[in-house]
Amino acid sequence: QVQLVESGGGLVQAGGSLRLSCAASGRTFSSYAMGWFRQAPGKEREFVAAVKWSDGTTYYADSVKGRFTISRESAKNTVTLQMNSLKPEDTAVYSCATKSRDYSGRLYRAYEYDVWGQGTQVTVSS
Numbered sequence: 001q002v003q004l005v006e007s008g009g010g011l012v013q014a015g016g017s018l019r020l021s022c023a024a025s026g027r028t029f030s031s032y033a034m035g036w037f038r039q040a041p042g043k044e045r046e047f048v049a050a051v052k053w054s055d056g057t058t059y060y061a062d063s064v065k066g067r068f069t070i071s072r073e074s075a076k077n078t079v080t081l082q083m084n085s086l087k088p089e090d091t092a093v094y095s096c097a098t099k100s101r102d103y104s105g106r107l108y109r110a111y112e113y114d115v116w117g118q119g120t121q122v123t124v125s126s
Contacts, residue, residue, distance in 0.1 A: 009120030
């Protein structure tokens with residue numbers, strides 16, 4: 001059974017940086033893509049970024065493009081999210097997820113992801 005464990009969240013001032021990591025474990029781990037999603041209090045969960053496991057192709061939400069960078073390290077079954085120029089509106093619980101197949105050609109659909117981590121809090125103060 002695959003498990004995802006996030007780390008790296010915390011409190012940072014606006015303009016600062018944080019680096020989130022997501023480690024996948026389990027003998028049967030196989031991923032088509034891994035993504036990061038976030039959910040702020042009172043808001044719906046939203047797509048942040050995703051990376052295709054096979055070739056490292058990346059995708060970003062418009063709100064984070066140019067500020068966040070997602071990458072994967074296949075040998076360690078790990079995906080990271082480097083977040084720079086953070087804004088107070090980036091405050092949320094960030095969760096990583098993995099999808100085992102390409103269901104629709106879209107990587108932003110949360111319901112297509114099979115396994116989720118427990119989430120890590122990111123708080124950006126103004």
